Amino acid sequence: MRRILAVLAIPALASVALAGCGSSKPTAVASTNANATVTATGSFGKAPNVTIPKAKAGSSLTVKTLINGSGPALGKSQQFLGNYVVYSWDGTSHKLAGSTYTSAPTLFTSPLLPGLQTALSGKPIGSRVLAVIPPKEGFGTSGNPNAGITGTTTLVFVIDVLKAFSGKETASGTQQSNGGGSLPTVTEPTKAGTAPTVKIPPSSVKPPTTLQVKTLLKGSGPTVAKGDAVVVQYVGYIWRTGKVFDSSWSRNADFGFTDGATPSQVIPGWDTGLVGQTVGSRVLLVIPPKDGYGSSGASQAGITGTDTLVFVVDIIDTETPSA
Numbered sequence: 001m002r003r004i005l006a007v008l009a010i011p012a013l014a015s016v017a018l019a020g021c022g023s024s025k026p027t028a029v030a031s032t033n034a035n036a037t038v039t040a041t042g043s044f045g046k047a048p049n050v051t052i053p054k055a056k057a058g059s060s061l062t063v064k065t066l067i068n069g070s071g072p073a074l075g076k077s078q079q080f081l082g083n084y085v086v087y088s089w090d091g092t093s094h095k096l097a098g099s100t101y102t103s104a105p106t107l108f109t110s111p112l113l114p115g116l117q118t119a120l121s122g123k124p125i126g127s128r129v130l131a132v133i134p135p136k137e138g139f140g141t142s143g144n145p146n147a148g149i150t151g152t153t154t155l156v157f158v159i160d161v162l163k164a165f166s167g168k169e170t171a172s173g174t175q176q177s178n179g180g181g182s183l184p185t186v187t188e189p190t191k192a193g194t195a196p197t198v199k200i201p202p203s204s205v206k207p208p209t210t211l212q213v214k215t216l217l218k219g220s221g222p223t224v225a226k227g228d229a230v231v232v233q234y235v236g237y238i239w240r241t242g243k244v245f246d247s248s249w250s251r252n253a254d255f256g257f258t259d260g261a262t263p264s265q266v267i268p269g270w271d272t273g274l275v276g277q278t279v280g281s282r283v284l285l286v287i288p289p290k291d292g293y294g295s296s297g298a299s300q301a302g303i304t305g306t307d308t309l310v311f312v313v314d315i316i317d318t319e320t321p322s323a
Helices: 114-120 268-273
Strands: 039-041 049-051 062-067 079-090 093-099 106-108 128-133 154-165 185-187 197-199 212-218 229-238 243-247 255-258 282-287 309-319
Touching: 039 128, 106 229, 106 255, 114 128, 114 154, 154 309, 268 282, 268 309
Parallel strands: none
Antiparallel strands: 039 049, 062 128, 079 093, 079 106, 079 154, 128 154, 185 197, 212 282, 229 243, 229 255, 229 309, 282 309
């Protein structure tokens, strides 16, 4: 359900809104070495100061490791939590296209843009990487009209690599409950790195009309707060059918979002139900339509406007916004 659950997904940073800080339009001579002159200064974890020349971008991918981290190296296509700024560079002008330093980190997941994949592969956790990505290593000649990116736009990223994830993480907390009674019953998976199983109550038991939150495993990590970047694994069921309609575990991919973001990145029941929970916890969420997809439902997932949803969510990590 990743594609359904997230209103704003950034696996390839294709949905960065180009509503930036304005752009200058100086007259300058094109330079084939312009990419190499792009620089960024500042400390890890803080928004960098990026300098882009008043010239046309070159055609080659340019990568600079500005800060070399001391953690494990990123594997090819590995997921990681990071902060970034990105600029669009068109002709001799450029403008800020997006930044997480004013909000919360984001989870980078495959498929990344080809240039980002090359730039980040093998970089240690704790690194700051500058990547100047020409169109052929970005969105190609088609660009990305929805993001305001043309077929000739060069992208300039500065990325701080915070933490990496395998896609097979599960909650590590202490058993508190398995649900049951008027709520679904949750059974631990028999195989590591897979989703727990949910059994919906019999048809004689009506689903609740208000959001239900039950801590199944209690973790000892940091507490999720509104505005935090949250990394989870989850499985989702439709109460009416008793069937799974989506699972991050089935994709070997964590899911990341910012709790309480504007616009919201997840359904209301998630924004509300996970606040106050701790990293390492497994949480049962029973979500009525008003806190889910509303009267419209989500037909692509078989969810009607009257369906109650059941999620089991493992909280893998949380990160507060940059100061």
